[in-house]
Amino acid sequence: MRTSSKNVLAGYHWMAAPAMxxxxxMIGFPIGYAIWLSLSNVPPGGDPVFxxxxxxxxxxxxxxxxxxxxxxxxxxxxxxxxxxxxxTWLGLLLGRSRAAQGLTRVILVSPFMLPPVVVGMMAIVIxxxxxxxxxxxxxxxxxxxxxxxxxxxxxxxxxxxxDTWQWTPFVALIVMGGYLSLPAEVFEAVELDGATSFQxxxxxxxxxxxxxxxxAAVLRSVDILRFFDVIYLTTQGGPGNSSTTLxxxxxxxxxxxxxxxxxxxxxxxxxxxxxGTVLIFSKLRAAVAW
Amino acid sequence: MKIRYVLGxxxxxxxxxxxxxxxxxxxxAHEGQTINLMLNNHPWSQAMRDLAAEFTAKTGIKTxxxxxxxxxxxxxxxxxxxxxxxxxxxxxxxxxxxxxxFEKAGWxxxxxxxxxxKAMTMPDFNYEDFSASIRAASTxxxxxxxxxxxQEGPLFYWRKDIFEKxxxxxxxxxxxxxxxxxxxxxxxxxxGVWAARGLRGAIPYSLTAFIHNQGGSYATPDGKPGxxxxxxxxxxxxxxxxxxxxxxxGALNHTFxxxxxxxxxxxxxxxxxxxxxxxxxxxxxxxxxxxxxxxxPPGRDTKISKPVAIGWxxxxxxxxxxKPASWYFLQWATSREIxxxxxxxxxxxxxxxxxxxxxxxxxxxEMPIRKAWADSLIEIGKTGTGVYQSPTDRVPEARDIIxxxxxxxxxxxxxxxxARKADEALAKLQ
Amino acid sequence: MVSRNILRALDRIQLTIILAILxxxxxxxxxxxxxxxxxxxxxxxxxxxxPTLENFVELFNRNDFLHATINSMIVASGSTVLxxxxxxxxxxxxSWHRMSWPATITLxxxxxxxxxxxxxxxxxxxxxxLVGSHLVLILTHAAITLPVVIWVLLPYMDALPRxxxxxxxxxxxxxxxxxxxxxxxxxxxxxxxxAILSFVFSWNYFVFALVLSGIRTKTAIVASFNFIGExxxxxxxxxxxxxxxxxxxxxxxxxxxxxxxxxxxxGAVKG
Numbered sequence: 001m002r003t004s005s006k007n008v009l010a011g012y013h014w015m016a017a018p019a020m021x022x023x024x025x026m027i028g029f030p031i032g033y034a035i036w037l038s039l040s041n042v043p044p045g046g047d048p049v050f051x052x053x054x055x056x057x058x059x060x061x062x063x064x065x066x067x068x069x070x071x072x073x074x075x076x077x078x079x080x081x082x083x084x085x086x087x088t089w090l091g092l093l094l095g096r097s098r099a100a101q102g103l104t105r106v107i108l109v110s111p112f113m114l115p116p117v118v119v120g121m122m123a124i125v126i127x128x129x130x131x132x133x134x135x136x137x138x139x140x141x142x143x144x145x146x147x148x149x150x151x152x153x154x155x156x157x158x159x160x161x162x163d164t165w166q167w168t169p170f171v172a173l174i175v176m177g178g179y180l181s182l183p184a185e186v187f188e189a190v191e192l193d194g195a196t197s198f199q200x201x202x203x204x205x206x207x208x209x210x211x212x213x214x215x216a217a218v219l220r221s222v223d224i225l226r227f228f229d230v231i232y233l234t235t236q237g238g239p240g241n242s243s244t245t246l247x248x249x250x251x252x253x254x255x256x257x258x259x260x261x262x263x264x265x266x267x268x269x270x271x272x273x274x275x276g277t278v279l280i281f282s283k284l285r286a287a288v289a290w
Numbered sequence: 291m292k293i294r295y296v297l298g299x300x301x302x303x304x305x306x307x308x309x310x311x312x313x314x315x316x317x318x319a320h321e322g323q324t325i326n327l328m329l330n331n332h333p334w335s336q337a338m339r340d341l342a343a344e345f346t347a348k349t350g351i352k353t354x355x356x357x358x359x360x361x362x363x364x365x366x367x368x369x370x371x372x373x374x375x376x377x378x379x380x381x382x383x384x385x386x387x388x389x390x391x392f393e394k395a396g397w398x399x400x401x402x403x404x405x406x407x408k409a410m411t412m413p414d415f416n417y418e419d420f421s422a423s424i425r426a427a428s429t430x431x432x433x434x435x436x437x438x439x440x441q442e443g444p445l446f447y448w449r450k451d452i453f454e455k456x457x458x459x460x461x462x463x464x465x466x467x468x469x470x471x472x473x474x475x476x477x478x479x480x481x482g483v484w485a486a487r488g489l490r491g492a493i494p495y496s497l498t499a500f501i502h503n504q505g506g507s508y509a510t511p512d513g514k515p516g517x518x519x520x521x522x523x524x525x526x527x528x529x530x531x532x533x534x535x536x537x538x539x540g541a542l543n544h545t546f547x548x549x550x551x552x553x554x555x556x557x558x559x560x561x562x563x564x565x566x567x568x569x570x571x572x573x574x575x576x577x578x579x580x581x582x583x584x585x586x587p588p589g590r591d592t593k594i595s596k597p598v599a600i601g602w603x604x605x606x607x608x609x610x611x612x613k614p615a616s617w618y619f620l621q622w623a624t625s626r627e628i629x630x631x632x633x634x635x636x637x638x639x640x641x642x643x644x645x646x647x648x649x650x651x652x653x654x655x656e657m658p659i660r661k662a663w664a665d666s667l668i669e670i671g672k673t674g675t676g677v678y679q680s681p682t683d684r685v686p687e688a689r690d691i692i693x694x695x696x697x698x699x700x701x702x703x704x705x706x707x708x709a710r711k712a713d714e715a716l717a718k719l720q
Numbered sequence: 721m722v723s724r725n726i727l728r729a730l731d732r733i734q735l736t737i738i739l740a741i742l743x744x745x746x747x748x749x750x751x752x753x754x755x756x757x758x759x760x761x762x763x764x765x766x767x768x769x770x771p772t773l774e775n776f777v778e779l780f781n782r783n784d785f786l787h788a789t790i791n792s793m794i795v796a797s798g799s800t801v802l803x804x805x806x807x808x809x810x811x812x813x814x815s816w817h818r819m820s821w822p823a824t825i826t827l828x829x830x831x832x833x834x835x836x837x838x839x840x841x842x843x844x845x846x847x848x849x850l851v852g853s854h855l856v857l858i859l860t861h862a863a864i865t866l867p868v869v870i871w872v873l874l875p876y877m878d879a880l881p882r883x884x885x886x887x888x889x890x891x892x893x894x895x896x897x898x899x900x901x902x903x904x905x906x907x908x909x910x911x912x913x914x915a916i917l918s919f920v921f922s923w924n925y926f927v928f929a930l931v932l933s934g935i936r937t938k939t940a941i942v943a944s945f946n947f948i949g950e951x952x953x954x955x956x957x958x959x960x961x962x963x964x965x966x967x968x969x970x971x972x973x974x975x976x977x978x979x980x981x982x983x984x985x986x987g988a989v990k991g
Contacts (some may be wrong), residue, residue, distance in 0.1 A: 012895060015809035017821045019866060020805055023826045026863045030840035031832065037839075044372065047393025051927075090738060097731045104735070106745045106970060113969040114746070115924040117944050118962040122749055125955065129540030132747070150540035150904040152701070169742060177913065181879055192339070211875050220872055229926075232361065238490055239542035240697050247833045254835065256367045256491075257687045258391055260372065267836040274831040282820045289818075289878065326935065354935040362930055362945045369931045373842040377851065377934070700971075 031271075037264035044258035053263035065266065066236045067241055068249040071156060072225060072270075075245060078160035079224045084217060086164065087171025092205070094172060095179040108169040120233030123149065123162055149235050152242035159243060162230060167223075171216045178212025179205070210288030225274045246270040315412055320615040321350030325379040327619070331359040332602065333569060334439050335382065337635040338623065340706045345622055351615045371607070379610040380619055385428045385436055386600045386676035390683040398435035399606040404617045405434060415621055419641040428603045428674050436603035437624040438640040440566070440632075443670040444496050445597040445663070446587070447553060447571070448560040451580040452481070455593035460582070461588045464503045468528065468531060471536045474559050482558040484532050485549045488541035488700070490693035491686065493529075495598055496562045497587040497696060498678040501525030502596035508680045508692070515680035515716035517695060517709035524707060530699035542697055553577070562586055565670075568663050569636025579657055585666045585673075599674025601640050640668050682719040726807060746966075753959035775960035787936070788943040789964060794854050795939060796923040799861035803918045806862070807869030808911065812903050814870065815877035816885070823870050829863040834927035842931060852934025860928045865918035876910030877903070920969045940965050 006251050038055055040048035093099075094108075114122075126134050127148040148158045163250035186204060228247040231237060237244035237252060244252070246266060254263030297317070302545045329335035335357050340352045358366060363382075370378050371392075383392065392398055404410050407419060420438055428436040446461075453460060456477035472485045487496050499506065506522030509515065516522055533541050538552060550567045552558045554574035572578050588595035604623060606616045622628060629639040630649045639645050645668070654660045679688035697711035700703050754771035762918050779785045813822050816920065838959060850856040864897075880903060894967060904911070926941040944961040 012809075012813040012816050015813040015895070015899065016819075019806040019810035019870070020822055021824060023829065023863065023866065026859065027829050027832075027837070029844055030837045031828065033840035033843070034836045043395065044368075044391055045397055091733060093731055093738075097728070097735065099732075099735055104739060107739045110746050110966070110970060111742055113920050113924075113966060115941050115944070115962070115965050116926070117941060117958070117964065118749065121955075121958055121962065122745055125749070125752065126745060128543075129538070135539075145539060147540060150543045154919070164743075165741070177910070178875060181876075185865050215871055215875050217987060218827075219868070222827060226831075226833050227835065228835075235543050236361075236489065236783070238697070239488075240490070240694060240701070247835075250833060251365075251835050255368050256690075257684065258368065258395070260839070264836070270617075271828075271832040271836070275828070278824060278827055278831065282824055286818070286820065356935055356938070362942070365838075366931050369838050373839060373846060375842065375851070377847060492903055676797055 010107060034264045035268055037261055038268045040261050042260040042264075044260070048261065051261070055262050056269075058262065059269065060267050062195050064244070064249060065246075066243065068244050068246045068266075069273075071243065072227075072245040072247075075156050075160055075163075075227055076221070076224050077264060078157060079163045079227075080217065080220060082160065082164040083168050083171050083220055084213065086168045087216065088175050088206075088209070088213065090168060091175025092174035092179060092201075094176045098148065108173065111166040111168075112170045114166065116229030117233065119162065119166060120230045121233050123158075123230060127158065149243075150239060152239050152276075155235060155239065155243045159227065159231060163224060163227065167220060171220065174216045174219075175212055178209050182208050207288070208290065210290070211285060214281055214285040218278060218285075221281065222274055226270065246273075315409060317349050317412075317434075317618070320612075320618060323612055323615040324352040324354060325546060325610075325619060326377055327355045327380040328354055328363065328370075328378055328382070329355060330363045330382045330602070331357055332382070333566065333635050334602065334632065334637050337632050337637065338556045341628065341631065341712050343463075345619060348622070349615075349618055351618060353619065358403055364627065371395070371609075374609050376609050376611050378607045379592050379616040380604060380606055382439075383436055383603050383605050384600065385603050387427050387685050387689075389428070389430075389435065389686065390515065393430050393433075393435060394683065396608060398430075398433075399610065399613065401434040401606065401620070402432060402616070403438065404613070405621075408702065409453040410614060410617060412621055416643070419643050421640075421642060421671065423671075424601055424640050427601060428605075434530050436605035438601045438603050439624060439629075441599065441601040441640045441667060441671060442564055442566045442638060443597055443667070443674045444493065444499065444562050444564055445565050445568075445583050445585060445666050445670075446560065447582055448582050448621050449556070449558075449583045451527075452478075452559045461587050464500065464585065464587050465590050467532065468691065471532060474606050475536060482552060483560070484536040485538050485541065485544065485552045485558045486529070486533055486563070487545050487549060488533055488537070489543060489545040489641045490697060491690050492545040493693035494678045494689045495564070497525065497529045497692070498675075499595075499597035500529045502675075503586065503589040503592065503594050504528075505589060505594060507591040508678065513681050514720070515713040517680070517692065517712045518706065518717070523705045523709055526696060527705040530696050530705070533696075534700045542700065553581075565638060565663065565667055566636070572636075572659075578657055581659060583659060583662045583666060585669050595673050597670055597674050598676070598678050599670040600676045638664075680713075680716045680720075682716070684719045688716055688719055691719075725791065735876055744970040750963055752955060753963045755956060755959075775956035776964075778957050779960045779964070784908050784923055784938075785940065785943055785961065785964065788938050789801055789968075791854070791857075791925055791933070791937050791969065792940040792965075795857040795861055795929070795937075796919045798854065798858035799865050799922040800915055800918040802858060802862040803865035803869045804911065804915055806875070807866050807914070808873065808904065809899060811870045811873035814888055815880070816882075823867075823874065826867040827871055830867050834920065834925070838931050845932065852937055856932050857929055857937060857939070860932060861922040861925060864925065865922050867912040868918050868921055872914040873907060873910050876907040880906055891964055916969075916972060923965075923969055 037048055039050060039052060040053070041051045042061065043049045124132070126132050129135055129145055129150055130148055132148075134148070138145055147154060149155050182205075226247050227245055228251070231243050231245065231248050232251070235243050237248045247270060250263045250266035250270065253259045253266060301326065327336065335355075339357065340357050342355055346352050361527060367378075367381060383389070383398075405415070408574055424438050424441065428434065448460065450460075452474070456474055458470055458473045458477065459652050471483050474481075487493050501522050502525070504524045505522050506519055506520070506525045507516055512518065517526065538544070538558070542594070546564055546567060549561055549563050550570060552562070553561055554571050554577060556576065568583070571581070585595060586597055604620055606613060606620060610616055624641075626641055626643055629637075629641050629644045630647065631652050633644070633650050634640060645664075650664070654664050679685055679692060682688050691712050695708040698708040698711075753775055754773070756772050756774060776951055810822060810826075813819075837860070845851045845856045884902055884906075885898055888902050893901070924941060926939070926945070929939040929942045933942065940961070944958065944965060
C-alpha cells in the first residue's frame, strides 16, 4: 500500500485560484475607483478632484445619513429575524413531512424567483391604500384600512414583511437541505433517550443546523442590508425619508442630484457595514462547525 | 480686355457654382448611418417609435430607439454621460429641470452652428416658429442646447356632472377650492373629492399655481429661498390641507400616474394635473363627456394666474460620433410636418404654426373638451413659468426639499416650521 | 398512535396555510395579466372575468420582448455556467482547508451596492469595447452568481466525509479526479440548488443590464420597466411581462425538482 503522505498534505488551494482571479479582476477596479471617487469632489461631467476625507466628514455630520443608517439596521434586524425563525420552522416542517415535492415545491420557490419589478408592482397593486385589494379585503371584513407603504410609521415594517414573504421559503429550503443531510443516528439516539421534541429541537437539531443557518443568514444579510429594488419601485425612499435606506440614499445623491463623490462615500460606508457583518458571520460559521 | 472678360466670366461662374452647391440641403446626405436614441417614457416617445420608420425611409438613416421610464432613464443617462460613452447620440431632456446642471457638465452639444449651416438644415425649418419663451428655455447664451418637442403644464380638471349634481359652482378663484372641496364632500361623503401629487419630487409641479396665484413666490425679492413668506405659506398650506383632508389615502406615495388613474376611473371630482395626460384620460369611458378642463383659477384679489409651463426637448450628446446624422433626426422630429402628425397622440405642439394650423383646429373641433384643453395650453404658454423652485442650479434637489416641506405639513407639521426648515436647506444649495 | 396522526395533520394544516400565503398573491398577479387594461386596477376586483390575451399581444408586438427574453436566457445561463465552473472547485478547496477568506472575497461583489459598480464597469468595459455585448453581461452577472455558488455549496462540501477523499488520495487519485469522481457526485444535489439560485439571481438582476446592455442585448427585466412611467401605468402589460419573466425559472425548477430532492435525500453523507 502506497502511503502517499505527500498527497495527504497536498493543498487544493489552486482550485480556488480561478475564482479568486476572476473576482479580483472584476471587482478590484470598481471598488478602487469608488474609493477614489469617495475621496474626491466630482462635478457632473467633470473629472474627480482629490479632496481627502471631506465627503466622509460631511457624511458623519449629515442627519440624513444617520437616518438612513438607522433605517437600514432596523430593516435588517426585522427582516432577518423573521426570515430565520419562520424559515427554520418551515424548513423543519418540510423536512419532516417530506412534502417538498411537485406543486408544493413550485409554490415555495415562486416568491423569491419573482423579479423585483413584479414584487414592487405586487406591493402597489395589493397594498396601495386607494387602489389596493388589501384594504378592500379589510373593509369587507370590517377592519380599518392600513396605510402600509404610505405611512412613515409602517413603511419599513411593510418592506420587512414583503422581504420575509419573498425569502422565507429560500431560508426554508436551505434549512431543509441541511436537516435532511443530518445523520439519522443522532436523532434515533436522542429519541431513545426520551427527550421531548422541544429538547430535541433546542439541544440537537438547532446546533446541528448551525452551519446551515449561518449560510442562510449570510446570504440574506448581504441582500437585506442593501435592500433597494422594491423601495426604489414603490416609495423611492418616502414618505419623506422614512424608507430611505443607505442604498437608496446613495442612489439618489448620485443619480438624481449628480453628487457622485458623496454618493460613493455612502456606498463605501455601506459596503464596509456589510463586510463587517459578513466577517462576524464568518467567525460564527467556524464556531458552529461540527 | 479679352483677359478681363475671361477672368470676369471665370469669377462669375465660380461665384455662381460654389454657393449653390453648398446651399443644397439633402435629406439623404448621411444615408446608411445608424443613430442611437434614448427616450423617456412619454406619449411623444411612443409616437416617435412608430414614426421612426418614416425617418429612415426619408433619410436612409437607421434609428435604434430605447425607451425607459423616468428613474431608469436618469440612471442610465447619468452613467453614460459621466462615462463619456459614444454609444448615445440623441436623448430627451427636461431643460427646465436639469438644464443648468447638464450645461455646466457639458452634456449638451451645441446645435446653433448646425442650425446656422444651410447645408445641414432644411430650408423651411423656421426656428422662429417656436415662441420666444420656448426658445429661451433651451438656449444658453448663444448656444442652442436642445429642440422643443412639446409644451405642457398642469391644468385644473373637474367633473362637471358631479359639480352639477351637487349644485356646487365651478371655482372661479383659487381660494374657492377648499370650500368647493368641502361642499362636494358634504354632498357625497363616499366619493373621492381631490387627488394630487404627494411624492416628494413630483409635488412642485402641481403646487406652484397655489403659491403664485396667491401672490407668493419661491424666492424673496433679493433672491433667497422664500418659502416662509406669508403668501407662499398660504399656497403650501392650501395644497397640503387639500391633500390631507380630501385626498385619497396613501397620497404621499402618489405621483401623476395614480392621480390620473383615479380621475380616469371616476373616483375623484377634481385635480390639478399635467396637460400631457389628456390623451390618456380621454381613453377612460365617459371622461370625454363629463370632464371640464381649464387653467387653475387666479387668486381672487391678486388676479395672478401663473402656473407651470414647461416643455420637453430633444438634444444631442457631445460625445456622439454621428452628430450630422443626429442633427437630421432632431430637425425632422421637431419639424412642422411631424409635430402636426403628433397632435393625434395628444402631444401639444410647441410650434405656433402648428398650434394655429388647420390640422390642429380640425382635431380640436372634433370634441369640445379638446378646445378647452388647447385654449388652456395657449393660456399657460403665455402666463406659465418653467422656474418652480428657489434660485439655484441644483434644481432636482431644490424641488425635493420643497416637496418634503409639503409632506411634512400633510403629516401635521405647521406650515411655518416646515417652510423654515426648507428655506434653510434651500439656502445651502445657493 | 393518535398523537402522531394529530401532529401530522397539524403539519399539513400549517403547510397549507403557508402555501396559500405564498401562492395567492402570485396567482392574483398572474390573473391580472389576463385582464383587459381598464379592468386591471378596478375595484371591487372581478374574480370572474373574460380572460384576454391583449396584454401579451401588446407586449410582443409593440415591444421587442421576445428578444429581451432570449437575451435574459443567454445571460443567465452563461453566468450560471461560469459561476459553477469557477465556484465548485473553489468551494471544495475552501472547505477542505477550512479557509474563510476566499469565500468572503467573492462576497465583496454582493457587499457593495450594485450601483457602485456601474460607472467603473462602464469605463472598464468601454475601454475593452465590450459594452452592449452579451459577454459583458455574463461576466458582470457571474460576479454575483459566483458567491452564491460558493456559499451554497460550502455546507455540502463541509459535510463531505474527509475519509472518502483521503482514501481516494491514498489510492493514488489525482486531485482533479478526486473532485470529479468523489466530491461532485456527493454534492450534486447542492450543485443543482446552487445552479438554480444563480440562474434566478442573474435573471432578475437589472442594475447592471440597465447600463451595460445595448439595444440588442437588453434583458427582459430592463424591458419590463417600460410599463411604468409617464402615462397611465400599463398594469396589464406589466403583469404580462411579469408572467413571461417568472416563467422560465419556474419551469426550470419544475424540471429539476426531482433531481433536487433526490440529491438531497441520497446522502452518501449518511454513510
